[in-house]
Amino acid sequence: MLAIERCTTGIVGLGLMGGAFAYALRRCKAQSILAYDISEPTLAEAQSRGCIDEGFTVAQSMLSRCDLVFLCLAPSTLIRFVAEQQHSFKSGAVLSDIAGIKGSIVAALESSMRADLDFIPGHPMAGSEKGGFAYAQNCSFTGKNYILTPLKRNKPENLAFLKDLIHRMGFSRITETSPAAHDRNIAFTSQLCHVIAASLIDCQSDTTITRFGGGSFEDLTRIAQLNAPLWSELFIENSTELLRRIEEFETSLAALKTFIADKDQSSLVRMLQAVRERRAAMDT
Amino acid sequence: MLAIERCTTGIVGLGLMGGAFAYALRRCKAQSILAYDISEPTLAEAQSRGCIDEGFTVAQSMLSRCDLVFLCLAPSTLIRFVAEQQHSFKSGAVLSDIAGIKGSIVAALESSMRADLDFIPGHPMAGSEKGGFAYAQNCSFTGKNYILTPLKRNKPENLAFLKDLIHRMGFSRITETSPAAHDRNIAFTSQLCHVIAASLIDCQSDTTITRFGGGSFEDLTRIAQLNAPLWSELFIENSTELLRRIEEFETSLAALKTFIADKDQSSLVRMLQAVRERRAAMDT
Structure with missing residues (x-):
């Protein structure tokens, strides 16, 4: 050996x-x-x-x-x-x-x-x-x-x-x-997160917005300073899995949005409480 | 004084x-x-x-x-x-x-x-x-x-x-x-980020996913362990601004998704490069 x-x-x-x-x-x-x-x-x-x-x-x-x-x-x-x-x-x-x-x-x-x-x-x-x-x-x-x-x-x-x-x-x-399981999971933990960070910056043209930052925005967009050619390649090479993950995320986002639009506080609290518990259950 | x-x-x-x-x-x-x-x-x-x-x-x-x-x-x-x-x-x-x-x-x-x-x-x-x-x-x-x-x-x-x-x-x-400008900006830097973090956890039921974490997922979901009643209240009280911000984010996400689905590498690189430059231009 x-x-x-x-x-x-x-x-x-x-x-x-x-x-x-x-x-x-x-x-x-x-x-x-x-x-x-x-x-x-x-x-x-x-x-x-x-x-x-x-x-x-x-x-x-x-x-x-x-x-x-x-x-x-x-x-x-x-x-x-x-x-x-x-x-x-x-x-x-x-x-x-x-x-x-x-x-x-x-x-x-x-x-x-x-x-x-x-x-x-x-x-x-x-x-x-x-x-x-x-x-x-x-x-x-x-x-x-x-x-x-x-x-x-x-x-x-x-x-x-x-x-x-x-x-x-x-x-x-x-x-x-397996390579397939890797690509499925990485599409979520890594690529989807980079897509989200990029979208969050793309939708905000005011570069002085950081005056209103309290940590969340900074955390979510640290990875937005990505290597554009490399990540474009990763996104496209893994597009099937990544698109599926983006759509799952969009579904959850739409559900939350509906609760907010309906001012449905009890459903919102229930969903956020479940999220809190699930995140805590994930090992680090 | x-x-x-x-x-x-x-x-x-x-x-x-x-x-x-x-x-x-x-x-x-x-x-x-x-x-x-x-x-x-x-x-x-x-x-x-x-x-x-x-x-x-x-x-x-x-x-x-x-x-x-x-x-x-x-x-x-x-x-x-x-x-x-x-x-x-x-x-x-x-x-x-x-x-x-x-x-x-x-x-x-x-x-x-x-x-x-x-x-x-x-x-x-x-x-x-x-x-x-x-x-x-x-x-x-x-x-x-x-x-x-x-x-x-x-x-x-x-x-x-x-x-x-x-x-x-x-x-x-x-x-x-002004209170209005505060609410408009905070809807983006704080509330939208919490909505995104919550959606990201909501769409992932596998709590062992963190084995595939490399920092991005951890950064984006730290705030998912939120105080559910407090944040429900904040989301609903500021729902008009927050819903607008969610929709702007959805639009950017959809654009990125289209580039990925079309395997349009040059548009993707251009968008990610612009994102990288904009994030760098934001003061911390």
Whole structure:
């Protein structure tokens, strides 16, 4: 079984998440941490900060050396990258990704993946509304969730190694599920929330409205400062599930609206009380 | 002009906000802090914690001594309380409230208020999803917004005194506006956000969904643990403005939904980019 202390680890894409993985892998005492990115200044910055050992602008030079690779790219770039670099990976390497959708990624990569590579799809539930390597050091993994959607062909010892590493990086809870269940649930917890935050800003043109803020508005719209190309891709790739979730939300919103329009205080209190209890019943 | 160090201050209702005012007034060195509440144990608890000097379960005994009174009650209770206790207040007293709606409160109180009392309507934009005096000590005012909707009859020196006190209690920004503008803006920053949070929980029956949480869902639903009777009252009292805001939000949500359904990536990117820029342009 792999041990991180004896692993040459590669990170593909040194953005916010790739950078956060580099820092976390350093804390886990990875033997060496290599990174591929299109930006030389970013690689130089990461090296000067000590979170990577070597930077590469040619992927093949790095991939051929790595026992473990984290593919930290947006979904469409990820699929293209793996197709192009299929033959660059070291034989026996363990690969994982961080993409916010799993169904289409797994469908695209599973069939075409070289038989001697072990790709374990993953989704770390961490991040920030501030993108890019510059914010990576502040992107904490501590106490966060991690979703894995293992494939039947994954080697049990590689899965066990990855799960152990995830915990050592600070994540507190790993959920193993199917790509379909991932996409269904993430459509709710993540994508729907981003759609709501964006809509809330879209419908308010007065930028001085924050004078009337008391915390709720700030909480609900923190994530509105999203990476537009990335989230557009996630929304469209997962559109079936996301549209269903938006419609369920619209139904609940319409019910609440009707109670308010009818000044039906008892139904409103009953609904809000049930909401309060359900939220309290959800673990954090 | 009043000085808080020579003021006998009264708090009506020792819940989360009343309690937070008691602690804040103590830090401001109010000469004495009295509180009226229907719960004797709460009064005893507050006295033992040193944030009030005396507790009262009969309002009249307290009100007749107070130079400054903070009415920390839900809107309907506030209107009833002031009507019943109209003759209990000390002549020349300055009164303020904390209600989350101002139009109906001001309409109800302004005309009936004794001519020798100076009622300055206010709304501190602080609070917590955890209600009751027990959480008051953790309810911080530091850096928060405060809205005042002064009346024409308010004495300038009393308004100046209250504003100075609000700043000394920790609030960083005071906005003076009309009750109508308050209600219009609060319908958006506060009530709409609570309606959204409640709808988001209402449409999700799986309480284990938090395994898939990455921060967004948690941020958007923190306020779903709301005080159901209080918020029902606020929603219904401000229903005209709130319904308009819900509809504006629904329109933006529908536009986003259409882009997703049409897989119209360029429109989606354009809208999300505009949202990102608008949110960044809003001061915090």
